[in-house]
Amino acid sequence: MxxxxxxxxxxxxxxxxxxxxxxxxxxxxxxxxxxxxxxxxxxxxxxxxxxxxxxxxxxxxxxxxxxxxxxxxxxxxxxxxxxxxxxxxxxxxxxxxxxxxxxxxxxxxxxxxxxxxxxxxxxxxxxxxxxxxxxxxxxxxxxxxxxxxxxxxxxxxxxxxxxxxxxxxxVRKYGAHGTSHRFVAQQAAKMLKLPLSKLKLITLHLGSGASVTAIKNGKSFDTSMGFSPLTGLMMSTRCGDVDPSALVYLLKHHAFSNMDECMKVLNQHSGLLGVSEVSRDMREIERESTRNPQAELAIKMFVKRICDYIGAYWLELGGADALVFTGGIGENDNHVRELICERLNCLGIKFESIQNQYHDSPFDFATADSQAHLLVIPTDEELMIARDTYELTSTKQSFSKSAVNY
CATH class of the missing domain: 3.30.420.40 (ATPase, nucleotide binding domain)
Incomplete structure (x- = not known):
């Protein structure tokens, strides 16, 4: 041992x-x-x-x-x-x-x-x-x-x-949260009792940082984070996708004193915190949303951007066998899951509201006639880290893969 x-x-x-x-x-x-x-x-x-x-x-x-x-x-x-x-x-x-x-x-x-x-x-x-x-x-x-x-x-x-x-x-898209996406994809294959290599999955890591990944035949096919973990979805304090021209405009008009301050605002003072002006924590924002329009707006924006990526990846994959929710929000916030799935009805996504609210993870809250399973799977990045660590220290190997040449 x-x-x-x-x-x-x-x-x-x-x-x-x-x-x-x-x-x-x-x-x-x-x-x-x-x-x-x-x-x-x-x-x-x-x-x-x-x-x-x-x-x-x-x-x-x-x-x-x-x-x-x-x-x-x-x-x-x-x-x-x-x-x-x-x-x-x-x-x-x-x-x-x-x-x-x-x-x-x-x-x-x-x-x-x-x-x-x-x-x-x-x-x-x-x-x-x-x-x-x-x-x-x-x-x-x-x-x-x-x-x-x-x-x-x-x-x-x-x-x-x-x-x-x-x-x-x-300069290219590198993505992030890969350890989490890899783990829940493997677990989804076990739940569905199908080889991962035969599945099309859309995995949603929704936490303080958030990303969506399209997985085809067991491999990442597309993902929302880009050159850095700043892009893609709206996150706890990160802005997600923003028109670069808007940032140039703000810099020209001295909204930021320099590029470092600009990056600090985009990484630490934007996202849910920046829009709600209440908190970076979705739980607190939801508590405030019934009496605070900005908190309500932050939730709507968060959900909307997630659905934008789901829609894009649904088209890229030609449909999906399952949507997989993970991360602090994805695993624990049944309200956000419901808001997301309500917007996906046009894709044939249907869910059981009671099943979504009261169930021990992992579970599937899709109806029998839904076009895709709706899986809630707790991520375990630490276990994936331990597996790789044990394998490499046992076999004394490390791997490197050369860059693609274009």
Whole structure:
């Protein structure tokens, strides 16, 4: 048995799980919620499903916090029991198209492409360096969100810019959330009792960050996030798709003092927060929506943009066997799921309202005559990270795939 630590740094939370491999038994799960920056909530779930919550305001690093909690609750006796560490890395660009063992050279390459995911990659790298300091002899593996999208056809990953910008600067669609989309697609195939290679799926990762992916024959065919995780759907604090001319206009009229401020607004002050002016949290926005028109508008915009992408991918795939909802909103917000599915009636999508509201995940809330299944599947990015980490540290292999030449 090997104990593998999986570290999943998101834009609003940090999830760390310890697995016994290859049995895939989760020994503990730790979550740090960054929603309240001054009073972060830390929860640890133990094997007996006991949930312990505490508030965290100290300066301790996330990996150090995880190790302390694991020892405190006697999940491990010493840090040396951990045999490998897997890290979720949002953006690998074309440098990293498969999970790979982390070396000093890999860290340098990651630093060189931090601009592709400015909210995530620097934090991911910090986690790697932190783990290296605390567990210097423990092998570490990078698992990339972008790797699932490396099979996109060129008509889907290229922008209609001069092709020289792709050749010289590698400006293209990379996508994100690939670890989550990959996991729920595999789970959907199990639920439907069909080979993933035979399915057409539209997977919706709806959380603080949000994206939609069209999956054809088990591979990502198109996805809503682009060059960075900023584009695509409207998100918690990210704007999603915006006409570039609008940004040039705002810069010319000094709405932003410089490009850095512009990027900060687009990444941290837009989306649900920017429109509602209430919160970045969908739960709070929904509570306010009955008396606050801006909160109601934010929900309508969020749903509308999701349906825009579903409609586009429905056409690209020629229909779909299932829509898969995952992520914090996708898994837990039956109201948002209902609003989305109501707009899809013209596609023959039909759902059971009661089934949508009261059911343990995973489940299917489509009617028998619906044109597609409506699956709610909890994502488990940490398990996918653990699987890749165990495989690479057991076989001592890493993979690299050359860029497509055009």
């Amino acid at each position: 090997k104990k593998v630590l999986s570290i999943n740094s998101g834009s609003s939370s940090l999830k760390i799980s310890l697995f016994a491999m290859p049995s895939e038994q989760r020994l503990a799960k730790i979550m740090v919620d960054y929603s309240n920056e001054t009073n972060q909530l830390v929860t640890i779930t133990l094997p007996n499903h006991e949930l312990i919550a505490q508030h965290y305001t100290g300066k301790i690093t996330p990996v150090e916090l995880a190790l302390d909690l694991l020892k405190k609750h006697q999940i491990i006796t010493t840090s040396q029991e951990i045999t490998a560490i897997g890290h979720r890395i949002v953006a690998g660009g074309e440098l990293f198209q498969h999970s790979t063992k982390i070396t000093p050279e890999v860290i340098q390459k990651l630093e060189s492409i931090s601009e592709l995911a400015p909210l995530h990659n620097p934090a991911n790298i910090a986690g790697i360096l932190d783990a290296e300091l605390l567990l210097p002899n423990c092998p570490q593996i990078a698992v990339f969100d972008t790797s699932f999208h490396t099979d996109l056809p060129p008509e889907n990953f290229l922008y209609a810019l001069p092709l020289e910008y792709y050749r010289k600067y590698k």
